Amino acid sequence: xxxxxxxxxxxxxxxxxxxEAYDGPTDPGSxxxxxxxxxxxxxxxxxxxxxxxxxxxxxxxxxxxAGPKGQPSAVLLRAGEVIEGIELARLRRNQPASKKSxxxxxxxPARLCVALGIEREGNGTDLLAxxxxxxxxxxxxxxxxxxxxxxxxxxxxxxxxxxxxxxxxPTVSPYRPHVPKKRA
DNA sequence: TGGGCGATTGGCT
DNA sequence: GCCAATCGCCCAC
Numbered sequence: 001x002x003x004x005x006x007x008x009x010x011x012x013x014x015x016x017x018x019x020e021a022y023d024g025p026t027d028p029g030s031x032x033x034x035x036x037x038x039x040x041x042x043x044x045x046x047x048x049x050x051x052x053x054x055x056x057x058x059x060x061x062x063x064x065x066a067g068p069k070g071q072p073s074a075v076l077l078r079a080g081e082v083i084e085g086i087e088l089a090r091l092r093r094n095q096p097a098s099k100k101s102x103x104x105x106x107x108x109p110a111r112l113c114v115a116l117g118i119e120r121e122g123n124g125t126d127l128l129a130x131x132x133x134x135x136x137x138x139x140x141x142x143x144x145x146x147x148x149x150x151x152x153x154x155x156x157x158x159x160x161x162x163x164x165x166x167x168x169x170p171t172v173s174p175y176r177p178h179v180p181k182k183r184a
Numbered sequence: 185t186g187g188g189c190g191a192t193t194g195g196c197t
Numbered sequence: 198g199c200c201a202a203t204c205g206c207c208c209a210c
Contacts, residue, residue, distance in 0.1 A: 056202080176192095
């Protein structure tokens with residue numbers, strides 16, 4: 001799958017290489033686990049819409065709503081390879097042109113949002129609509145099965161193997177378990 | 185009503 | 198490897 005965003009600055013497209021599944025009501029790791037709130041309202045709508053949230057006081061991450069209306073399942077987009085608009089992506093990420101650093105342009109959920117220029121106002125975008133500023137497109141697949149493993153950085157439901165990535169792809173982000181905050 | 189904590193990142197040791 | 202940055206959300210008080 002490919003995600004493309006278009007702004008006045010231009011377009012950037014990313015081939016998605018790493019995602020995680022979040023099943024609302026039965027998944028303690030999901031933002032929708034405790035019911036609908038102002039923040040997660042988009043998740044309770046129909047599939048194919050973008051749920052963007054702000055975290056750690058400085059980062060945005062995004063999900064594609066996957067379940068039908070009223071069933072808040074979603075897919076967190078964690079990483080990808082920039083396949084279009086790489087100069088704009090480098091500019092947004094403040095990275096010099098280099099084969100080595102290009103790998104990191106969209107490697108990680110917050111980096112992916114920066115590279116595509118997606119922030120708060122992208123929340124609720126219809127990814128399947130004609131002429132949408134952010135569109136989800138069919139893209140070249142790959143041979144074989146995706147790799148699976150536990151989701152990154154979760155305290156709750158850390159055992160569920162609901163992370164999926166393209167094996168051996170260099171743009172996939174490294175796995176990190178949850179780190180408890182140190183007490184005073 | 186407020187404090188603890190988060191689906192993270194980048195810089196420094 | 199370790200840690201600070203930084204603020205909105207949510208629930209226990």
